[in-house]
Amino acid sequence: MAFIPHTSADVQEMLAAIGVSSIEQLFEEIPKELRARAMRGVPSQLNEMEIGRLMSERARMDGRPLCFIGAGAYEHHIPSAVWALTTRGEFYSAYTPYQAEASQGTLQLIYEYQTMMASLTGMEVSNASLYDGASAVAEASLMAVRANRKSKSQRILIPATVHPHYRKVARAAASNQGVRFEEVPYCTQQGASLAAALSRYEGQDVTALVIQQPNFFGILEDVDALTDWAHAHGALVIAVVNPTALAVLKPPGQWGKRGADIAVGEGQPLGVPLSSGGPYFGFLTTRMEYVRQMPGRIVGRTLDVTGRPGFTLTLQAREQHIRRAKATSNICTNQGLLVTAATIYMSLMGAAGLERVAAASHARTRELVSALTRIAGVRLAFEGAYFHEAVLSLDKPVAPLLAALASRGILGGLDLSEHYPELEGALLVCATETKTSEDIELYAGALTEAMSGLATRGLATRARPATAA
């Protein structure tokens, strides 16, 4: 019964020790008229065998399609050791390491994680994680407002090439505190943000500029020029990066002359399954000078009373349980278990292995782009260099094509019409190291067939503005 171990003898003796005659009596302080009635809306209990059957049926309904969607969540190979270790009860069923002496395992692991993330992003310090990549952008924006003391405007420039969901989450999370997000248009030829588009902010107070690399389209931004523009105008730079890509791309700490100020991103590619969107984790790293403006938990190494090294939560004076209304964030629980998985993943991969994951993902995406653009009516949407993800432009309506592919067990990418109506027939596709040449051929064959069965989009819709506003 509900994982409750009590025998009826236990219950009787416990009630006697308390000095009451029934469990019901323990609820006597709750006003009678408030007491709950039977919960008809909750079904009757299932045992483990029954719930196992139900869940297996539900899982079967979702199937295991061949997936070419990326857009912020990437299907990478996850070594068996990652989750075999992560789901050990000692990690899985522990809590926030408040009692340091009884939590050295989790604490040391976070310290190792902080070391890896700081190095991967080329920054000096890392926190112990945030909820996900989107909320990390929101927290970084609030942090930038605190850190950039010279700026009074609370104005954050966020290019339209940043993940649309990240932009929405940042707005929902930070606008209540008066932070304003202004969207910067991108070049529809290159698919990249241009420093030139920032010229209209010359002479104005800007708190921070967000730069996603590679951007939502998979296009590589000119991060050096954008970073230098921001710094020349008194703005901080918030880098939004893919951790796999960082194995081969210049880390935020080296962008431009001075490097980005805060680096954040979605940690999911580091050993975390797609799992319908979560749990994932957000990472956040920065310069040492801003460490006290960071949100979330931070672990430090110190000494015990006998002079031996040990690990503990530190800089807690920033946090809600100490500072209350003046805390840097309300965050308390974060994504510890996912950090565990990521730390194990990065240990197994090492720099050389992660580089190969990046190289293989990029090679597979190039192969995919090359196979699909051989089909009549399919071409690359942008001229800019891409990494590990790309936008195709189709001369047929995208939605029915994707539906036709899905009915054959292929998820062909993300239709961009909802977020970028100015991009007609745009499809964001991605392949990682998990896709074989056969998978790619299967997709190309299915798309060829699907396209031949559909009318071409009207010619009138082909015209595109030079630059989307």
Next chain:
Amino acid sequence: MHSREKVIFEYSRPGRGATDQWPHEEGSALADLPEGIRRTGRPLLPEVSELDVVRHFTRLSQLNFSIDTHFYPLGSCTMKYNPKACNQYAMLPEFLGRHPLAPESHGQGFLACLYELQEMLREVTGMQGVALSPMAGAHGEFAGVAMIRAYHRSRGDLARNEIIVPEAAHGTNPATATMCGCVVREIPVDAQGDVDLEALRAAVGPQTAGIMLTNPSTLGVFERRIEEVARIVHAAGGLLYYDGANLNAILGKVRPGDMGFDVMHMNLHKTFSTPHGGGGPGAGAVGVGARLLPFLPIPLVGKSASPEGERYRWLAEQDLPQSIGRLSGFMGNAGVLLRAYIYMRMLGREGMSQVGEYATLNANYLLARLRQVGFEAAYPERRASHEFIITVKRQARELGVTAMDFAKRLLDQGFHAPTTYFPLLVPECLLIEPTETESRQTLDAFVAAMEQILSEAMQEPEHVTGAPHTMPVRRLDDVRAAKQLDLTWKPTAQS
């Protein structure tokens, strides 16, 4: 418990690696990338074998206390058993492999679970609508207060920006109010732990956005005049926010919606037994009454009839134009939601009320036994809820043995410490929450350990104040940790 484990980087040997995990491609596949965009130096990641990794992280895990290994009566955190089935069936390959942007045609099984979870949570809380996307309790709090604010604004009631919190509230409550652009007004509680109604009446006004309450409160007692509190706040035009941290106490016995609350969050990682994971992931679903339905965060899961039968679908901006918006990149901590769903289905309506009953039985039994062996209850006149507070202020004064010393000595006895020094209101306090999944025998063993520490405190107090003695490390220098920041391992700093 072995004593320590090297930092993983110390196992590194140049050229070693878990090569079976690596793809075949080499860097030459990147030849098309433009000049100047490539990384020049490799990041500091370990070069170790798969066996090195397995041993290292297994050993690290063994340095932890956890529910699976130890009684973990951490007050306010509801550290109950996390059934293995919840993990096993949430990790079926179809669920793990499902892309968050996969079409609804390839998600009917997953969406059905989420829809039913919304419905069950609605039922057990007495709320009208539930959104599952907030990713932790504090995240749910943010959603809740943001909805309160959006509600007032939608009515043109722009002056309401003050959130009232009792002084014993969780730190996340005032921090959340600030994040939502509100100001915080603290009010006292009376000697019996109930909200001071006079202070509340004086605090409310046209500036009141709402009040955030935990019930049972963080003091481990039920707020008896909750209906009066609701009347006062509602009459002033404010809304009531229920902090679901202590929902385990009343599950199946009384519902926040029936108490008059307009909005709440549920910590699924507490009440519905999803894992705490060493500090997350949590899940902080929010529930609302009718007035706040239009403001729920997106996405929600809806159900509609179609020729093929019932179809589940995402509800987003176009369905809820007044929504406070999107709070997560995709669908919150989806895998955690599946675990909560499985747990709730296993409890069923029969098990749901037993949770509150046996959590309360265990707490009251443990309190009675601890008082019997000489500990002082902070609220001796009150019934404990699912947790309770003892204070060792007498021992601190007379023997120099503090609540922290008791906590550390408990670790030597093989018990995780209760929450210490929270709530701030009670001096030298231990907040103890046994949960319903612990047997009477475990509780008795805990009482015996506490009794022994009490006698040690009288006979050899330095043995208690010097605790722990048997853990991988002794007490750590927190001041040094904060002043001489060592937040990343450096190749030169060998330990």
